[in-house]
Structures are given as structure tokens and as C-alpha cells.
Amino acid sequence: MRLQCAQEQLLRSVQTVGRAISPRASMPILGNILLEASKNDVRIAATDLELGIEARFQSTVQEDGSVTLPARIFGDIVSNLPVAPVDIIVEEGEAKAIISCDTVKFEIVGLPSADFPVMPTESGDILVKVDGGLLRTMIRQTSFAVSSDETRPFLTGVYMVFEGNTGQLVATDGGRLALRRAKISGASRGKIAAIVPNKTMAELVRVLGSTEGDVTIASQDNQLVFSLPTLRFVSRLIAGQFPNYEQVIPKEFKQRIKVGTERLLRGVRRASITARDSANVVRLTASGGTLTVSSNTPDVGKAQEDIAVEVEGEAIPVAFNAKFLMDALGNMDAAEVTLELTGPLSPGALRPVDHADYIYVLAPVRVYG
Numbered sequence: 013m014r015l016q017c018a019q020e021q022l023l024r025s026v027q028t029v030g031r032a033i034s035p036r037a038s039m040p041i042l043g044n045i046l047l048e049a050s051k052n053d054v055r056i057a058a059t060d061l062e063l064g065i066e067a068r069f070q071s072t073v074q075e076d077g078s079v080t081l082p083a084r085i086f087g088d089i090v091s092n093l094p095v096a097p098v099d100i101i102v103e104e105g106e107a108k109a110i111i112s113c114d115t116v117k118f119e120i121v122g123l124p125s126a127d128f129p130v131m132p133t134e135s136g137d138i139l140v141k142v143d144g145g146l147l148r149t150m151i152r153q154t155s156f157a158v159s160s161d162e163t164r165p166f167l168t169g170v171y172m173v174f175e176g177n178t179g180q181l182v183a184t185d186g187g188r189l190a191l192r193r194a195k196i197s198g199a200s201r202g203k204i205a206a207i208v209p210n211k212t213m214a215e216l217v218r219v220l221g222s223t224e225g226d227v228t229i230a231s232q233d234n235q236l237v238f239s240l241p242t243l244r245f246v247s248r249l250i251a252g253q254f255p256n257y258e259q260v261i262p263k264e265f266k267q268r269i270k271v272g273t274e275r276l277l278r279g280v281r282r283a284s285i286t287a288r289d290s291a292n293v294v295r296l297t298a299s300g301g302t303l304t305v306s307s308n309t310p311d312v313g314k315a316q317e318d319i320a321v322e323v324e325g326e327a328i329p330v331a332f333n334a335k336f337l338m339d340a341l342g343n344m345d346a347a348e349v350t351l352e353l354t355g356p357l358s359p360g361a362l363r364p365v366d367h368a369d370y371i372y373v374l375a376p377v378r379v380y381g
Contacts, residue, residue, distance in 0.1 A: 013077025013102040015049045017069070019113060022098055023090050025056045025067035026083075028243065031215055033083045034060035041127045044080035045087075047100070047109070048125065049073045057131060058083060063212050064131045064246035077102050078125035079109055089118050131246050132232045140174045140200035141226045144240065148220035149345065150181045150192045153370055155213040156339045159185035166252030169207040172236075174200045174229070182257050183210075188336050189257055189373040204229065206236060207254055212247035219243060261373055262361045265352035267325035269298045270365065273349050277341040279305040279317045284334035286313045293377050294337070296351075297329040307334075328353045330360060331379045337362075340372040 029045060037043040037060065048055040052073045057066040079102045090098070093113040101110040107125075111118040151170065159167035164186075171182040177200070180193040216238060220227070228239040238245040283294045287307035297304045303321040308314040330353055341349070346364030353360050362372040 013047075013049050013079065013100070014074040015054060015071055016074075016097050016099050017054060017071035019090065019093050019095050019098050021069050021071070022056075023093075025054075025069060026087050026090050028219065029056050029058040029065040029067050030083050030087050031218075032058040032060055032063045032065040041080060041123055041129070043083055044123055044128070045083045046078065046080050046125055046128045048078035050076045057128075059129055059131065059246070061129065062209060062248045063215065064129075064244075065215065066131060066244040066246070068242055077104070079107055079122050080125050080128050081109055081120055081122040085120055089120070131244075132235060132237055138228060138230045139202055139204045140179065140196060140229050142174075142179065142196050142229065144220045144223055144225055144227050146194055146196075147227050148217055150179070150194055151213045151217050151220075153192045153343045153345070154181045154183040154190040155210055155217070156343065157183040157185060157188050157190040157372075158210045161185070165250055166207055166254055169209045169250040170213050171205075171207050171254040171257075173203075173205045175203040175205075176200060182254070184255065184257060184260075187333075187375045188340075189260060190340065191257065191261070191371050191373075193369045202231075204231060204236075206231075207250040207252065208236060208247055209250055212236075212238075212245060216245060219245075260359065261371060262352060262354055262359060265325065265354055265361070267298065267323065267328045267353045269296075269303055269351040269353075270322040270348060271303060271319060271351065273341055273344050273346055273364075275319055276303075276305075276349070277338060279303075279319050280334055280337050280341070282317060283307040283315045284338070286315045287334055288312075291377065292334045293331050293379060294334045295329065295331045295379065297327065298323045299327045325353075328356055330356050331377045332360070332374055333377055336374055340374070344370070344372075346370075 046057040054071045055068050096114045099112040107122045155170050173180050177196055179196050182191045223240055225241050230237045234249050236247050283305045286309050287293055289312050290309040294307045303319045306316040340362050346366050348365040350363050359373050359375050364370055
């Protein structure tokens, strides 16, 4: 294999796919990055068998070939090369690469590419195309609510459902639930209903922040393939039955509070300062045109703040985990929200005022005194 490419392009690709490398790789080959060159196309890939990331870019290829190189060493080399053309040579039958750039030269030992896990091709059933910016928003507004409890693996991912021209993402940890619905521009072929690991969701959000265009989602052998113009993500799916989330969404309310999103976020953040040592609980009470946000930790201190709001219905005092509230408010993407309550020990529902596509359901905290 003989190729020449730009240092900046190589670095971006190596850093992107390197995020699929597990620090506790079960096999030596999983600690390596695949480098493959063919017909002026360079393919770089890495996988931990749960998430695989593949990057492609055009370059000058004098001789086709492939090799796998240790991810950490290869990444350190590329990131420290001068900003200049990089030449990579791998002699036939060898698993060793010679990397040259300007006056710098490295020689590193790798492993044969034949041992690298095969990643699915793009021949799977194409299910749906989604605008990348929309998909990023949907993931960002739900993925923070996944569970970290490995004893219930079906809650450690985001439940993704696409059918017809609608899609929705749902996440829950048992104490809160985030649901984001959306219309998609192109109708899906077939139906997708899968629990996607949160690691995949986090890496998609990271990449989609700097990438434009549609994301094509295809299904193949209990995996989903997310394809972008120059990147592919191959994700295993989490087995199990996702809970019936529709039944936990309140269908009515006894009190509705309309408040500025940022104003409430600041108030909860301030009240949480004196709540950190008492399960991070903040109390909300709305009456008249005022919402009182407070916290009280006897050994630390107390806080109270009044916020002007619009209120309808009877007064219902309620307490929530401050972090859970701030997670939703920070991702709401709306100037105003409504908080709907049915009772002090019943789940509350937080919704944007300007659209009905997003809902966040939060279980209250029982407080005494």
C-alpha cells in the first residue's frame, strides 16, 4: 500500500474513528485502527464490537492495500506531524507502516487487516433518511435521561422508532422520561423500532454538530448503520422490551405553570447550591402569579427565590431532583415552558410552549417537614 494524504484530513479521521476504541479491548486487534486504500479512496475504521466508526476521504493512492495500526500510537504520531502531505507505505505481506511527513519519519508495527472484524456494508434495508440537524436535536433532547443501571440494560439506550413520515426517540431511567417526536421529510421504508446504546447516540451528537446533510439509517443483522456523506456508524442494538412509556405520560393536569425557560433554569440552579447535600431536592410552589423555588438543608442552609409566572388551577406544592430538572430545561430549545402537575406525589410534565413534539416527565421526590 502506498498513499499520500493531507495531515489535517488524516488527523480528523483518526480522531473520529478512534472514539470507537475501548480502553479495555478484549482482543489486540480491537485496539487497532484499520487503514485501507483503494482507487484513490482511503478508508479508516475502528470498532469495539458494539460501536464501529468508519471515515472515508479522497486521496492519492499509488498502490492499493491495507493494515491495522495501534490506535494510540498512530493517533499520537498523526497529531504531532507537521501540517504537510503525509506518505504511508506498507510493503506487501507485512503488517508494518512507514509514515513520512516533511523531514519526519516513523515506522510502526501493526497487525494484518485480515484479522479486523468485518463491518456491515451499505446493502442493508434502507429504512429512513433524517435531516442530520433534526436527528442531533432529537438525540440531545432525550439521551440524557437514559439509565446507567447495567442490571436493566434495556434502559441504558435510546428507543428509536421510525415509521411512515414520523419518528420518535424515547429515553427513561425509571424516574424520568424524555420523548421527542418529529416529522421527517422522506417516508421510511418499513419500520424501525430499536434500542440504541447511549455511546452511539453520544458520538452521533458529537459528529452531527459539525456535519450537514441527511443521515441514512439502515438495518442489518441486529445492527443499525448510520451513514453520513463521509462517515458511517455501525451500532449493535440492545436486546429487551422497552417499557410502555405512553402510560406514564400524564393525560390531564390540575395546575399548569407557564414560565420562562432560562428564568426557571437559573432559579433551580441557584436553589440547588444549598441542596447538594440533601439529595439535591428543590421545592416548587406556585400561587397567584408567583412561583417560589426553594431548598432547605439543615446542616448547610436554605434558599428561596420568587419567579413571575402564569398559573392556572389549584396550588400544588411539589419537590424534584434539581439535576433532573436542569437537564431538561437546558435542552428544551424553547423560550417558555409549561409545567403541568396533578399532585405532590404524581409525575409532572414539562413541555415547550411553542410546540408539542417534546415532553419530559419527571417523578417527584417525597419530602418531609
